[in-house]
Amino acid sequence: MLRYTFPFYLLITDTISASEEKGGMPQLNPESFASQVFWLTLLFIILFLINHYFFLPKVKNIRKKRDETIQSYLDEAKKLNDSFNSLVEKMDREFEEVKNEQNALIKKTFEENKKIFDKKILEINNDFEDKKNKLNTDIDENKKMITKELPKLCVDLSDKLYEKIMGEKKKGNVSDFKKLIGDDK
Amino acid sequence: MASPLAQFEIKKIIEIEAFGYDISFTNSSLAMIMTVVFISLFMYLGLRNLEIIPSKKQSVVESSYEFISGMIGDNIGNEGMKYFSFIFTLFLFILVGNLLGMLPYSFTWTSHIIVTFSIAFFIFIGVTLIAIYKHGIVKFLKFFAPSGVPKPMLILLVPIEIISYLSRPISLSVRLFANMMAGHTLLKVIGGFVFVLGANSFIVGGILPLAFLIALTGLEIVIAFLQAYVFAILTCLYINDAIHLH
Numbered sequence: 001m002l003r004y005t006f007p008f009y010l011l012i013t014d015t016i017s018a019s020e021e022k023g024g025m026p027q028l029n030p031e032s033f034a035s036q037v038f039w040l041t042l043l044f045i046i047l048f049l050i051n052h053y054f055f056l057p058k059v060k061n062i063r064k065k066r067d068e069t070i071q072s073y074l075d076e077a078k079k080l081n082d083s084f085n086s087l088v089e090k091m092d093r094e095f096e097e098v099k100n101e102q103n104a105l106i107k108k109t110f111e112e113n114k115k116i117f118d119k120k121i122l123e124i125n126n127d128f129e130d131k132k133n134k135l136n137t138d139i140d141e142n143k144k145m146i147t148k149e150l151p152k153l154c155v156d157l158s159d160k161l162y163e164k165i166m167g168e169k170k171k172g173n174v175s176d177f178k179k180l181i182g183d184d185k
Numbered sequence: 186m187a188s189p190l191a192q193f194e195i196k197k198i199i200e201i202e203a204f205g206y207d208i209s210f211t212n213s214s215l216a217m218i219m220t221v222v223f224i225s226l227f228m229y230l231g232l233r234n235l236e237i238i239p240s241k242k243q244s245v246v247e248s249s250y251e252f253i254s255g256m257i258g259d260n261i262g263n264e265g266m267k268y269f270s271f272i273f274t275l276f277l278f279i280l281v282g283n284l285l286g287m288l289p290y291s292f293t294w295t296s297h298i299i300v301t302f303s304i305a306f307f308i309f310i311g312v313t314l315i316a317i318y319k320h321g322i323v324k325f326l327k328f329f330a331p332s333g334v335p336k337p338m339l340i341l342l343v344p345i346e347i348i349s350y351l352s353r354p355i356s357l358s359v360r361l362f363a364n365m366m367a368g369h370t371l372l373k374v375i376g377g378f379v380f381v382l383g384a385n386s387f388i389v390g391g392i393l394p395l396a397f398l399i400a401l402t403g404l405e406i407v408i409a410f411l412q413a414y415v416f417a418i419l420t421c422l423y424i425n426d427a428i429h430l431h
Contacts, residue, residue: 027366034208036213036294037303039208050225051228051274051277058235063247
């Protein structure tokens with residue numbers, strides 16, 4: 001085991017001897033102060049100059065470029081949006097016009113058809129009235145004719161019935177029949 | 186048991202001296218260079234092929250950009266965007282410094298008070314100069330005397346305000362340094378337990394501290410992020426105070 005840990009012991013003893021040489025905190029040893037301050041100042045200034053004049057402007061530029069690109073995309077998108085909106089507005093307007101035209105057309109067609117319909121209805125009504133009047137006239141004429149012919153027909157019928165029942169012919173007349181039914185005036 | 190503070194030792198790699206100062210290239214400098222290289226690589230790879238619709242790598246870089254931008258926007262407002270590069274660099278520098286310090290055998294340069302204090306002091310000076318430049322010295326001094334306070338109270342309040350203002354760099358630097366140092370020290374101590382207990386009990390005894398060590402490592406990674414965030418957000422708040430003076 002000692003064989004494996006031996007190098008570490010060496011390391012530890014080496015550091016012990018190193019610290020014992022000076023004693024106390026090495027941070028408080030003023031011998032190294034000048035060197036540390038000099039290298040710190042030199043290297044910090046170098047790093048500052050490299051950053052200030054070389055690296056950071058690059059980062060600044062790329063960020064600026066990115067912002068500009070994003071802004072240009074946003075502007076383009078806004079333009080597209082505006083043109084889209086104007087197109088939609090135009091479409092809406094045209095649609096409204098077409099709708100109005102269509103409504104006007106429907107209204108006009110409806111009115112024209114209504115006129116035709118009313119005219120037709122009037123014609124049909126007139127025709128119907130004519131036919132009704134004619135029919136009434138016919139009925140009246142027929143009624144008159146039947147009223148005129150009815151006594152004679154009744155006399156003929158009663159003659160035939162008498163002949164059939166009684167077996168002898170008898171000739172009646174219309175005036176007798178009228179007297180019989182009380183219509184002799 | 187090894188000293189848990191040994192990991193913070195500064196070791197010279199290349200000795201350099203200029204104007205009488207020792208500015209040697211050390212393990213701390215190497216860790217800082219690694220931090221700079223790592224951040225540069227992260228940024229370079231993320232921004233290599235820039236696209237409007239970002240790739241995954243680009244998204245990560247842009248997310249960090251957005252994160253800091255949001256932080257500044259929320260805490261300072263649009264006026265704070267002038268300081269974006271500084272706060273962005275500061276946040277990434279500390280964050281990557283903290284995170285690279287979590288790698289075994291690496292060095293956590295944020296665990297050194299002189300480093301954190303230097304950054305905090307620079308911020309303190311910068312913030313004070315911004316406030317004076319923006320509002321003038323008189324208005325800036327009025328910042329230490331809150332309006333609507335009875336005059337006798339000012340005798341007590343003004344020194345408190347001045348002390349609290351002056352302690353900003355100390356609190357800012359000590360917070361980061363102490364957190365990093367304490368975390369790494371604790372990891373080292375627990376790590377020592379794993380070896381010592383494991384070696385003396387045929388590995389079995391090392392299992393519990395190892396589990397604890399793994400959990401602590403997770404916690405330390407969270408702290409690494411949190412401390413970088415706290416450092417950056419406090420910097421934002423100080424800048425906000427300097428700009429708006431309230």
